[in-house]
Amino acid sequence: MYETKYHKASSVSEAVSLMGAADDGKLLSGGQTLLPTMKAHLAAPSDLVDVSGIAEMNGISVNDDIVTIGAATTHAEVAGNAALQKACAGVADLAANIGDPAVRHLGTIGGSIANNDPAADYPAALLALGATIKTNAREITADDFFVGLFETALNDDEVIVSISFEAPAKACYAKFPNPASRYALAGVFAALTTAGARVAVAGAGDDGVYRHADMEAALDGNWSADAILGVSVGADGMLSDMHGDAAYRANLVKVMAGRAVAGC
Amino acid sequence: MTEVSMTVNGKPVKADVPDNTLLVQFIRENLRLTGTHVGCDTSQCGACVVHLNGKAVKSCATLAVAANGADVTTIEGLANGEMHPMQTAFKENHGLQCGFCTPGMIMTATDMVARYDANGKELTEAAIREELEGNICRCTGYHNIVKAIADGASKMASS
Incomplete structure (x- = not known):
């Protein structure tokens, strides 16, 4: 790992000013993606601003069906939260299957969505739930937030503070994990929200996480795995790599969507 | 360099380390506790797992400076006169x-x-x-x- 300067921020405003003062700063939370990336010399930030200890970025609350998760909340905390299990078990179960137990003890929801790895799980959940991402500067809808592969609508030095969404009537995630990395080869989050059925796909699209309009239309008014059977999922726009070609991923998307709907 | 202090296996320890020092390097090279191993060094294998504030973490994917003030237990800290x-x-x-x-x-x-x-x-x-x-x-x-x-x-x- 190249040299870097570490800073521990105690508030969101301090994190923003530390990032502003840094030459090429990066926010550090659990570090479960960033530190391995730095070790591999694929990133070399001049400064690291640790946000993991900031109180307003930690914890989960459920008030009047609105779920709010602090950006620095770990996967293990999300997985084990009783109020969230009740309000939206689909998100807690998703978190329980990210990586491995040691990774879940440090990795955070904010870090995952800021990185927007196309094979990460949380982006699909937030997109399907129509979540809102609150930063130090503004609120961004999930539809606007996830821009492309490893790309988000975040500006330089912008800090995600929390994620919130309305508890859905139904929500479930099904993924086919790469057996080695546990990242999704294809993962589908299906949710029945007040805005209707919403379906988001992780791991498979060649431009990152996306919503599947045909599946949403099929599920509106007919929430069943059978409704998915009639939807055609083509290989166009699917990732193709050593782990699976586009046609294989297209098939997986349909199978995972069926499992997600059947699971809730 | 940053001064890092933490409690490792119940004992307070302190050292000046570069900010890019991994927790596993700190444990093995500064403290000479070589029971914690580095296997893959890409956070896949788990040979470096220690407990950080009571939770299992991969010490090859954690910075020593980020563990400042923490309570760390390594394999050497489990046995208490006799084997765990x-x-x-x-x-x-x-x-x-x-x-x-x-x-x-x-x-x-x-x-x-x-x-x-x-x-x-x-x-x-x-x-x-x-x-x-x-x-x-x-x-x-x-x-x-x-x-x-x-x-x-x-x-x-x-x-």
């Missing part, structure tokens, strides 16, 4: 061959037993296998590790 029940279980069940992955396996095992215990959940064989997702052993084929952890869990419950 989980260590005894690994010995009795032949839960190791070359032993390289064993410190990480045992730190992961004691963490999972504590978590399942705290949540009142049963640590079944299937759960043990699922919980070992982040620990790789290239010798044993895992069967005896799984047996050792089940045995260690009951030894811990009765000790």
